[in-house]
Amino acid sequence: MPGGSDAPETAVIRSWKAPIALGVFAVLYGLLLLLAPRGGDTTFRLSTDSDVIQLPELVVPVGLTTWIFFVLLVVLAAASAYFVRTWGRTPLWILIVYIVAFVVGFLSWAASEETIPVVGLLAGSIALAVPLIYGALGGVIGERAGVVNIAIEGQLLAGAFTAAVVASITRQPLLGLVAAMVAGAAVAFVLVAFAIKYLVDQVIVGVVLNVLVIGLTSFLYSQVLQPNAALLNSPPRFDRIPIPLLSEIPVIGPVLFRQTIVVYLMYIAVALVYVGMFHTRWGLRLRAVGEHPQAADTVGIKVNATRFWNLLLAGAIAGIGGTVFTIGAAIPFNKEMTGGAGFIALAAVIFGQWDPIKATLAALLFGFASSLQNTLNIIGSPVPSEFMLMLPYLVTIFVVAGVVGRSRAPAADGKPYIKG
Incomplete structure (x- = not known):
C-alpha cells in the first residue's frame, strides 16, 4: 500500500481459558474465606529433626494471610488477562506464582491451629510425582515422534510387575530396574508394531494394551505371585543416597538430595531428554517425523x-x-497398583504442551496434589475426606481443561506414515 508497510500482519490467536479459570478459582477461594472464615495461627515447620541447619518455624495469622493471598490471586488473574490481550498467551511464571499463592493461602486456612510439615509435604510430592514424570517423558518422546502413547499405564504396570519379580528372585534392585525397562519397551513394541506395520488406530491399540497388561498381571499375581510370595513377591528396595553438602541445604536438601537412585536417574533423564530433543540431531529427527514425516x-x-x-x-x-x-x-x-498414574502422566504431557520440562512441572503439580491430600488428612483438615480423595483428579481436570489455553499437538501425531 502507498505510504504504508508491505509487511504482512500476523494474526494473534488468543485463548482466554487461562485468565477465566484463574479468575473463577480466585472467586471460589474468596467465597471459601467469606463462608467459612477461620482464625488463629498456622505453623509451617521448615526443618526436620535430622537437619544440621535448623530453620525456625514460620507462624502466620490465618485471617490476614488468607486475604493477602486472595488479593494476590485477583492481581495475577488480571495480569493473565492483560498478557492474553496483549501477546495472546499467559506466561508460565504467572501460572506458577498463582499455583504457589493458592496453595499457601489454602494451607493457611485449612491448617488453622495446626502445623504443616513443609519438608514432608514436598518430599511426598516428589515421591508421588516420580512415576508420573517418567511416564510423561515417555509420552512426550512418543508423541513428538508421531505416535500417541496411550499405553503409558500398561508400561508403568508392566515395569512394576517385572521389577518386583526379578528383584525378589535375584535380591538385586538394579536387575529389577533393568527388567522394568525391558518390560516397558516390550509393551511399547506391541503398540508401535501394530501402529506402524498394520496401521491400526493408535488410541485403540493403546487402550487394549492397558487392559491386556492389567488382566495379565492380575492373573499372574493371583496364580503365581500369591502362592509363592516369599520367593517372587518380596522385593528389596533401593537405599537412599544422601549427596554430601547438597543434602544439608535447608528445605531443598532433604527433598531433592536424600533420594534413591531412581530419583537421581529421573533428574538426569529430564535433562537429557530436554537437551537431546531441542539441541541435538536426534531431537531434530524425532520432531521432524512427528511434525512433517513427508518432508x-x-x-x-x-x-x-x-x-x-x-x-x-x-x-x-x-x-x-x-x-x-x-x-x-x-x-x-x-x-492395578499403578492406580491410573499412566493417564495422569498423559494429562501432564498435554498440560506441558509436549515439552519435557513443562510436562515435568505438570507431573510435580499432580504429585503435590496427592501429597497435599495425605497431609491434610493427617492433620485433621475441615475439608471433607471425599473431596480430598478427588483432589488430584480435580487438579488434573483444572489444568488440562482450564489452564492449558491454546496448545497444539505435533502435526502428525497419531497419523500412520505410508511411504510413497
Whole structure:
C-alpha cells in the first residue's frame, strides 16, 4: 500500500481459558474465606529433626494471610488477562506464582491451629510425582515422534510387575530396574508394531494394551505371585543416597538430595531428554517425523524406523517409572497398583504442551496434589475426606481443561506414515 508497510500482519490467536479459570478459582477461594472464615495461627515447620541447619518455624495469622493471598490471586488473574490481550498467551511464571499463592493461602486456612510439615509435604510430592514424570517423558518422546502413547499405564504396570519379580528372585534392585525397562519397551513394541506395520488406530491399540497388561498381571499375581510370595513377591528396595553438602541445604536438601537412585536417574533423564530433543540431531529427527514425516522422508530420514526406536526408548523410560511402586519402596506387587498414574502422566504431557520440562512441572503439580491430600488428612483438615480423595483428579481436570489455553499437538501425531 502507498505510504504504508508491505509487511504482512500476523494474526494473534488468543485463548482466554487461562485468565477465566484463574479468575473463577480466585472467586471460589474468596467465597471459601467469606463462608467459612477461620482464625488463629498456622505453623509451617521448615526443618526436620535430622537437619544440621535448623530453620525456625514460620507462624502466620490465618485471617490476614488468607486475604493477602486472595488479593494476590485477583492481581495475577488480571495480569493473565492483560498478557492474553496483549501477546495472546499467559506466561508460565504467572501460572506458577498463582499455583504457589493458592496453595499457601489454602494451607493457611485449612491448617488453622495446626502445623504443616513443609519438608514432608514436598518430599511426598516428589515421591508421588516420580512415576508420573517418567511416564510423561515417555509420552512426550512418543508423541513428538508421531505416535500417541496411550499405553503409558500398561508400561508403568508392566515395569512394576517385572521389577518386583526379578528383584525378589535375584535380591538385586538394579536387575529389577533393568527388567522394568525391558518390560516397558516390550509393551511399547506391541503398540508401535501394530501402529506402524498394520496401521491400526493408535488410541485403540493403546487402550487394549492397558487392559491386556492389567488382566495379565492380575492373573499372574493371583496364580503365581500369591502362592509363592516369599520367593517372587518380596522385593528389596533401593537405599537412599544422601549427596554430601547438597543434602544439608535447608528445605531443598532433604527433598531433592536424600533420594534413591531412581530419583537421581529421573533428574538426569529430564535433562537429557530436554537437551537431546531441542539441541541435538536426534531431537531434530524425532520432531521432524512427528511434525512433517513427508518432508523428513525426502531428506533421507527413515520415518517408521525413527518412530519404532523412539517408542521403544519411551517405553523403557516409562518402565523405570513402574519401579517406584515396588522396589522403589519395597512394596510387594498388587493388582492395578499403578492406580491410573499412566493417564495422569498423559494429562501432564498435554498440560506441558509436549515439552519435557513443562510436562515435568505438570507431573510435580499432580504429585503435590496427592501429597497435599495425605497431609491434610493427617492433620485433621475441615475439608471433607471425599473431596480430598478427588483432589488430584480435580487438579488434573483444572489444568488440562482450564489452564492449558491454546496448545497444539505435533502435526502428525497419531497419523500412520505410508511411504510413497
